[in-house]
Amino acid sequence: MRLRGLIRKEFLQVLRDPSSIAIAFVMPVVLLLLFGYGVSLDAKHVPLALVIDQPSADTASFTGAFQESQYFRPTMKATMRAAEQALLQGEVNGIVRLRADFSRRLHGDTSAPIQVIVNGVNANDARLIQGYVEGVWVNWLEDLARARGEELNIPIRLQQRVWFNSELRSRNYLVPGLIAVIMTLIGALLTAMVMAREWERGTMEALMVTPVAMREVLLGKLIPYFLLGMGGMLLSVIMAVWLFGVPLRGSLAVLFVAASLFLLVALGMGLLISIVAKNQFVAGQVAIIVTFLPAFILSGFIFDIGSMPQIVQLLTHLIAARYFVSILQTVFLAGNVWAVLVPNALALIAMAVIFLGLSRRRARKRLD
Amino acid sequence: MWRQRILALAKKEFFTLLKDKKSRFVIIGPPIIQLLVFGYAATFDLSHLPFAVYNEDRGSPSRDLIAHFSGSPNFKAVATLNREAQVAPLINRRDALLVLHIGPQFTRNLLLGQPAQLQVIVDGRNSNTAVLALNYVRTIVNRFNQQWAESQGRTGPPARLEVRAWFNPNLLSRWFIVPGIVGLLTLVVTMLVTALSVAREREQGTFDQLLVTPLRPVDILIGKALPGFLIGVGEATVIIVVAVLWFEVPLLGNLLTLYVGVILFLLSAIGVGLMISSLSVTQQQGLLGAFLFLVPAIILSGFATPIANMPPLVQELTLINPMRYFMVILRGVFLEGVPLSLLVQQLWPLAAIAVVTLTLAGALFRRRMY
Structure with missing residues (x-):
């Protein structure tokens, strides 16, 4: 009471x-x-600068892979300087650069380097972006191998299954x-x-x-x-x-x-x-x-x-x-x-x- | 004359804030403790991720691969499984974050040059941890692939990635988080000092007495803001020193630039705090107001989750959040050494927020008189 x-x-x-x-x-x-x-921690449409020193059919297929990806919003920059400037000003979160000898080395014996620079200030974002770039790269390699009529030679293939939240x-x-x-x-x-x-x-x-x-x-x-x-x-x-x-x-x-x-x-x-x-x-x-x-x-x-x-x-x-x-x-x-x-x-x-x-x-x- | 009055008022405010042991401790102790704890706790760098192995293969390459995982500081082996049925309970109970499943054909396929499967099962309950863990797995597998290809005399892929990170080459998330904590704690301390100060006087009726003194609202405003400002600058300084000396976060930029940011941010935070305080009639309302500002201000500041990931409408909403600008200033000055001239974009909104909120707070002093 x-x-x-x-x-x-x-x-x-x-x-x-x-x-x-x-x-x-x-x-x-x-x-x-x-x-x-x-x-949200899902980065999508990450702004990215692409620098192509010497355009060719190979570089076009590579940049195409980035344009198709939902994770990136690539913009072309004419010079590395311009791209670096954009990175400093926070316009883009990363730079992908193909040097002038990309096509030549791609078809030669040595493997062609793809230079990737990410803004590491936000380390978590940088890691995710790095993961996305790797994803685009592997897909592109597979397409390239298929176009050449061969199987991509990767010793171990990763097959991932995410439980409880499969779309992450x-x-x-x-x-x-x-x-x-x-x-x-x-x-x-x-x-x-x-x-x-x-x-x-x-x-x-x-x-x-x-x-x-x-x-x-x-x-x-x-x-x-x-x-x-x-x-x-x-x-x-x-x-x-x-x-x-x-x-x-x-x-x-x-x-x-x-x-x-x-x-x-x-x-x-x-x-x-x-x-x-x-x-x-x-x-x-x-x-x-x-x-x-x-x-x-x-x-x-x-x-x-x-x-x-x-x-x-x-x-x-x-x-x-x-x-x-x-x-x-x-x-x-x-x-x-x-x-x-x-x-x-x-x-x-x-x-x-x-x-x-x-x-x-x-x-x-x-x-x- | 008026300066003396303001000083007297500020002195009174200081006394009420710091008069007894409980009050003093509340303002000075927790921020320091929280900086130390959060500085270590708030990290996206994963270490000792518990993993289990379900290996059906007997060859040495599979053992070699597992050794790559056990040897990494990011992973910690917790169990070895020998039946498929053991996988689910282990992940459900959260005993292991991921399970590596190697099939019986692994070594055979590897030696034949056919793709060998490595299945990874991840607990997606915390999807960010899951994504990052998968990234670590991919890094280890890539390294293994490269070594395997070299040892077999096979050529690697026709093109390879060379990744570099600017400003934070080792991608330590502590470098990103600790400057953010400077902003977090500075904001909390200013809210502690200002959000309840007018509300308390109103509830106790002493604010009306203050209004009948010769002090003008501007004087009251300055008198109320001064303690918060001084305590804020003091705490920010301590936190910055700890960030640099204890957590070893590089401070590349100019201290003067940093302090211009600190001062403008403090003024805008004090403005918000006093505005909330003078809008509320009871202290409970003041506390509610403080939280309703504090929580969104921190979560939508870019401290932990990037503003770029938010939907456009919420992104526009963050434009009125002073924390948002302060985060950019702190990280820019600490990690990138950005000069003052490039920070104008961040500094003027802070100044504008400060002017608007302080003016409103001063105007609200009179409104609620009845």
């Missing part, structure tokens, strides 16, 4: 300052729209990851201020003289925001599947059990921040620091955790989003793989217990 009263009060407060509703419902929609469309669409893994980042924000933002606000405005003292127990105060804070947060989650999943076409291969029930566990961790973290800081200003600052950037960089959402140094890998275990990202990517793309889901869910349960337990211990009916 008392709990109902507290929950009602919290809901009224939510309705009075609509920023909580904005956090739960507007934020996921806006952020998912922006990022779902905006964040980066959106398929970025969107589930984004849901984790967005849920981290929602959870912490919703609760980071609520306890601090009561302390700062002195209403905490008013609550203390009432017969409600601290446990009830905390539950009264948690339940309304948990419901709001789950609403935001539902919205995100609907958008991921219907708008962005991410396949959902696992079951919806598993997804929502995992999401509620994660939300408990995120809300618990916000609550703890709020209780420890006791003033909204510091609580807000801490929320900015500990939520977004760690969830963005250390969760495996975009940077591979296995490639980080050992000590940083250990640190990522403290980030709840790490477990949720792993669950989301698996449930969306691979299905209900219990061997992945169970350990991650256990970790989330442990973190929820720790955060909520600490909140319970630190929040006492006492004036300091």
Whole structure:
């Protein structure tokens, strides 16, 4: 009964300052729209400069291969100087040059060099471009061999099969990851201020003289925001599947059990921040620091955790989003793989217990 | 006279920001810690990728090929399989990112000069990792092919690629990411200092008191902006020093050019922060506003994913994002040594954003008075 009263009060407060509703419902929609469309690692139509010192039929077939590729948008440059200038000014991301002796060496005994220069500032992009150039080159070699009526002599042929995401669409893994980042924000933002606000405005003292127990105060804070947060989650999943076409291969029930566990961790973290800081200003600052950037960089959402140094890998275990990202990517793309889901869910349960337990211990009916 | 007033206000702002241990730590500690952690964590260079081998071939060339993989720092062998059925669970559980499958005819085909198949099965759950891992595989296979062709006295392909990377010859993604982190943390710190500052005074009612003092809105603006600016410059300096000395990112360009960029960026970020702050009535709204700016500003800045990959509409949206310009300036000055004159294209939008947001913030101080 008392709990109902507290929950009602919290809901009224939510309705009075609509920023909580904005956090739960507007934020996921806006952020998912922006990022779902905006964040992509698939480079297409990369601007490339082609320099042909002495045009011939061979060079024409080679440049044709680049023009047909969907990965490149080649432009011809008359001299190497002009091409280098374009690279410096960021007009093109790479240069491919065929020297004057290309045709002669192609038909001779020595193999003809193809000079490739990529702008290495964005190392990831440079690697991808290098891979695409190699792809164009191998295809062209095969065509060349076929035209000569022989088989291209490559000792080992690579046959690649990509599971779970055969078209290698980066959106398929970025969107589930984004849901984790967005849920981290929602959870912490919703609760980071609520306890601090009561302390700062002195209403905490008013609550203390009432017969409600601290446990009830905390539950009264948690339940309304948990419901709001789950609403935001539902919205995100609907958008991921219907708008962005991410396949959902696992079951919806598993997804929502995992999401509620994660939300408990995120809300618990916000609550703890709020209780420890006791003033909204510091609580807000801490929320900015500990939520977004760690969830963005250390969760495996975009940077591979296995490639980080050992000590940083250990640190990522403290980030709840790490477990949720792993669950989301698996449930969306691979299905209900219990061997992945169970350990991650256990970790989330442990973190929820720790955060909520600490909140319970630190929040006492006492004036300091 | 007015200068004293502004100084007094700025001093008060500094005190509220740094008055107790908790507040001081929040502003100074985390950026340094995050720089160190993120500097190591944020990398697209893959190492120790777990792979498993399913080798049905008994010849030495297949063992030789596997040795090429085990010997590479990019790969780490985790399992040897002897049945096809073992492949799926291993990848599903994420114990191995890729499985190399060598068929029974491998050595025979290789010796006969027929194409020998190497099948690679990759976990595509993280497609960027998958693409990069396949690139590493291709590099190793190409090297093996070349050595094999030479050892057999066969001619190689009629044309070969000679690839060079400018500005970052070893393609270390750390060189790309760490200058970006300079921008990231500078932005976060300025938001910490400015986004809640007016909102707090409004919620507590002290902002109205400030408005009835002889201070003009411009003075309040300067007084509010000054601490954020000084803290921002200080933190940016520390982060740049750590980037150069600790992470050994080359700083080819001019420090003066870099600081022109830092200052203009800080002004525009402070403008945005103060604008959010003066628009909000409660601190919760201020915090929400800070996030609604911070998160898109970082994700759509080109920090991790290139702006060129975005759809045209989103690309145009990034034109109002100050981070976008600062990223280009940072990477240009650090890695390419771009002079000031070539950065005008990036600097004037920053200046324009700063002027607009600061003016709006100043105008909004008065609007919300009731």
